[in-house]
Amino acid sequence: MKQHFDILVIGAGPAGIAAAVRAAESGARVGLLDDNPAPGGQIWRKGAALPAAARDWIAKLDASPVVRLHGWHVFAHPASGVLMAESTAATDREAAELHYDKLVLATGARERFLPFPGWTLPNVMGAGGLDAMVRGGLPISGKRVVVAGTGPLLLAVAAHLAHRGAKVVAICEQAPVGRLAAFSLRLLDQPGKVMQGINYRWASRNARFHTGCWPIAANGQGSLESVTLQRNDQQWDVACDYLACGYHLVPNLELPVLLGCRIQNGFVATDKWQQTSIPGVLCAGEPTGIGGVELAILEGQIAGLAAADRISVASGLVQKRSRFQGFVRALANAVELDPQLRTLPSAETIVCRCEDVPFHVLGGYSSQRDAKLHTRCGMGPCQGRICGAATQFLFGWGADSVRPPVLTASFSSLAAASCAAGHASNDILNQNRKDTHTL
Amino acid sequence: MPDPSISLLVNGASVSVTPGTTVAAAILMSGPRARISVTGEPRAPLCGMGICFECRATINGFAHRRSCQVLCEPGMDVRTA
Numbered sequence A: 001m002k003q004h005f006d007i008l009v010i011g012a013g014p015a016g017i018a019a020a021v022r023a024a025e026s027g028a029r030v031g032l033l034d035d036n037p038a039p040g041g042q043i044w045r046k047g048a049a050l051p052a053a054a055r056d057w058i059a060k061l062d063a064s065p066v067v068r069l070h071g072w073h074v075f076a077h078p079a080s081g082v083l084m085a086e087s088t089a090a091t092d093r094e095a096a097e098l099h100y101d102k103l104v105l106a107t108g109a110r111e112r113f114l115p116f117p118g119w120t121l122p123n124v125m126g127a128g129g130l131d132a133m134v135r136g137g138l139p140i141s142g143k144r145v146v147v148a149g150t151g152p153l154l155l156a157v158a159a160h161l162a163h164r165g166a167k168v169v170a171i172c173e174q175a176p177v178g179r180l181a182a183f184s185l186r187l188l189d190q191p192g193k194v195m196q197g198i199n200y201r202w203a204s205r206n207a208r209f210h211t212g213c214w215p216i217a218a219n220g221q222g223s224l225e226s227v228t229l230q231r232n233d234q235q236w237d238v239a240c241d242y243l244a245c246g247y248h249l250v251p252n253l254e255l256p257v258l259l260g261c262r263i264q265n266g267f268v269a270t271d272k273w274q275q276t277s278i279p280g281v282l283c284a285g286e287p288t289g290i291g292g293v294e295l296a297i298l299e300g301q302i303a304g305l306a307a308a309d310r311i312s313v314a315s316g317l318v319q320k321r322s323r324f325q326g327f328v329r330a331l332a333n334a335v336e337l338d339p340q341l342r343t344l345p346s347a348e349t350i351v352c353r354c355e356d357v358p359f360h361v362l363g364g365y366s367s368q369r370d371a372k373l374h375t376r377c378g379m380g381p382c383q384g385r386i387c388g389a390a391t392q393f394l395f396g397w398g399a400d401s402v403r404p405p406v407l408t409a410s411f412s413s414l415a416a417a418s419c420a421a422g423h424a425s426n427d428i429l430n431q432n433r434k435d436t437h438t439l
Numbered sequence B: 001m002p003d004p005s006i007s008l009l010v011n012g013a014s015v016s017v018t019p020g021t022t023v024a025a026a027i028l029m030s031g032p033r034a035r036i037s038v039t040g041e042p043r044a045p046l047c048g049m050g051i052c053f054e055c056r057a058t059i060n061g062f063a064h065r066r067s068c069q070v071l072c073e074p075g076m077d078v079r080t081a
Helices: A014-024 A052-063 A125-135 A154-162 A176-188 A191-203 A254-258 A292-309 A311-322 A323-332 A339-343 A369-374 A385-397 A412-437 B021-029
Strands: A001-011 A030-034 A067-070 A073-077 A081-089 A095-105 A109-111 A146-149 A167-173 A210-212 A213-219 A224-230 A234-239 A242-247 A249-251 A281-283 A350-351 B006-010 B012-016 B056-059 B063-065 B077-081
Touching: A001 A014, A001 A292, A014 A030, A014 A052, A014 A292, A030 A073, A030 A095, A052 A292, A073 A254, A081 A412, A095 A292, A095 A412, A109 A125, A125 A146, A125 A154, A125 A242, A125 B021, A125 B056, A146 A154, A146 A213, A146 A224, A154 A167, A154 A191, A154 A242, A167 A224, A167 A234, A176 A213, A176 B012, A213 A242, A242 A369, A281 A292, A292 A311, A311 B021, A350 A385, A369 A385, B006 B021, B012 B021, B021 B056, B021 B077
Parallel strands: A001 A030, A001 A095, A030 A067, A095 A281, A146 A167, A146 A242, A167 A210, B006 B077
Antiparallel strands: A073 A081, A081 A095, A109 A249, A167 A213, A213 A224, A224 A234, B006 B012, B056 B063, B056 B077
16 A cells, blocks of 8 residues: 555544644645554543543544544654555554655653563553553453552543442552642642542542552462552552553654654654654654643644644644643653662563563663663564663663664565665656756 | 453454453453463563553464454454463
């Protein structure tokens, strides 16, 4: 399959949906690609009641002429203005050559996982991870769940799981209570967020809420049976069926980095109009800074309008966006990781789950690349998406380089990408020949 | 909740799920793990969103599919390691 779009949007979460809908208003041919089977991204994932904003934006998307490619993942950028995608669906390995004039990257964020003894046991998942599995049909009613890690996601997940009949036995937030109180005060100018927090806590009111607390071990034979929690000098075991543990979010930067976008302080650098350092490539949502769904919708709209050359319409939204800058900073401060979490892994704790690389072999390396070449850490199918954020925190290593294919792809898809690269270079060659001839 | 209406096979055993259920959820409903790691550990989904590759399985003969990104379809044949 080969398609051309005036504006191609990658990622169908809140930012990507908003970008695609606003970009299509101008009559541009807009494509929206996402590896999930339905729009909404992670925060508006189907399988649970969606907030009004989600229903509203998804309805706008449904009513728009946007060409939707759900169940596709991008794996390469063979030439300027071209991305290669492969079907994520069960029964085909079709490749698509997607040409674009403008590109909006709305690739979202993933959870940060920190290794601790037992974290590789079945039924130890991310906080958002368990939530996504439950939305995807995993029965949770009557199951005992410990929710742990850091960030506002924990309360949202605990509330949703409790609503679905789970027994949330404990919520453990690594941040100390003083820092959480300061963050709550900072939110007072955003009553919506405060009410949301209160509602979440009320929904999960039967669970003990511990601050400055985290799991130091997951225990069980073949599957999770209990979790050992630690707060100050105290340690205790809690029997549970699931541990939902995630240490806030890290941006999905693979595509922005592959395209050459400048990264600043761990996020994609953008200007007032969400334009990255690469002309014609815009970025919106969590990759530009973790700021939540309202900010993502604003950034998505600005990016979509700017990509469609409708700057004047976007300028009012730029004003609104500036109100969130303080929130982004306050959130980052609130979820800052306790340095003690660096002592979580034991010598034998696996850090790279794809290649089963234990913690003790990773000492003494200077970078992810160095460790990767010597130990295979980060060399498996996830390509360091899970262990990369962990080793950055544990060892202070910077991010590794990104190379295609950025996700696993079949040989036939790689061959298609190679052809696309060849066509592009032939086009340039022919253009040069023509130019020479004209001269 | 609607009644289970999709039937598929996970390692040869029949599993009934509601429409909209992911293959990863169906795998966990039929057993505790999705794969065996390179050193022989049992593993199951971690991220639930197509990042970690712990849920990968062979679906209808296609290997290494991220089962959390694939919805169950009637008669699917899912195999885990």
